[in-house]
Amino acid sequence: MDLAKVQGLVLSSKVDDWQRWEEVGWPSEGRHGDRATYRSDVALELHWGRVLNEHFVEPWTAHFANPTAHSFVVEATYGGSLVLQQVLVSVDGGRYALPLPRVYLPDPNSSETEYRVEHRPLIMARLVQGLGGWGGYDTDQGCRDAGFILDS
Numbered sequence: 001m002d003l004a005k006v007q008g009l010v011l012s013s014k015v016d017d018w019q020r021w022e023e024v025g026w027p028s029e030g031r032h033g034d035r036a037t038y039r040s041d042v043a044l045e046l047h048w049g050r051v052l053n054e055h056f057v058e059p060w061t062a063h064f065a066n067p068t069a070h071s072f073v074v075e076a077t078y079g080g081s082l083v084l085q086q087v088l089v090s091v092d093g094g095r096y097a098l099p100l101p102r103v104y105l106p107d108p109n110s111s112e113t114e115y116r117v118e119h120r121p122l123i124m125a126r127l128v129q130g131l132g133g134w135g136g137y138d139t140d141q142g143c144r145d146a147g148f149i150l151d152s
């Protein structure tokens with residue numbers, strides 16, 4: 001299967017298309033803490049939880065009741081080969097998995113900052129939130145709470 005097809009499978013998949021597995025132990029350096037297998041093709045797996053920045057701080061993380069945040073990586077593999085990689089941010093004490101936004105300055109003469117989210121990172125965050133997030137919390141609400149602007 002070619003790279004574009006495998007990436008398309010991941011990006012068009014739903015939470016129910018995956019079987020989540022509990023990892024034994026706690027994520028350590030270089031190791032993910034969670035994984036899921038695509039039910040229709042077991043060669044396709046998602047791995048997430050390897051922390052990149054344990055003390056992630058941005059102005060938008062203060063919008064949550066618990067401003068504790070960390071960035072982590074999500075990797076999709078097919079037959080052991082890396083086919084997709086995305087950095088996400090766990091915010092509000094782990095309640096939300098959010099995409100890492102791009103910082104945009106609409107007017108260079110102003111201090112106003114916009115945080116914009118592209119489509120692919122949003123899809124990956126929704127998938128990870130659904131597979132391992134807190135019940136009752138969803139990525140779209142977290143993006144609204146953070147003040148993100150969703151690019152179409």
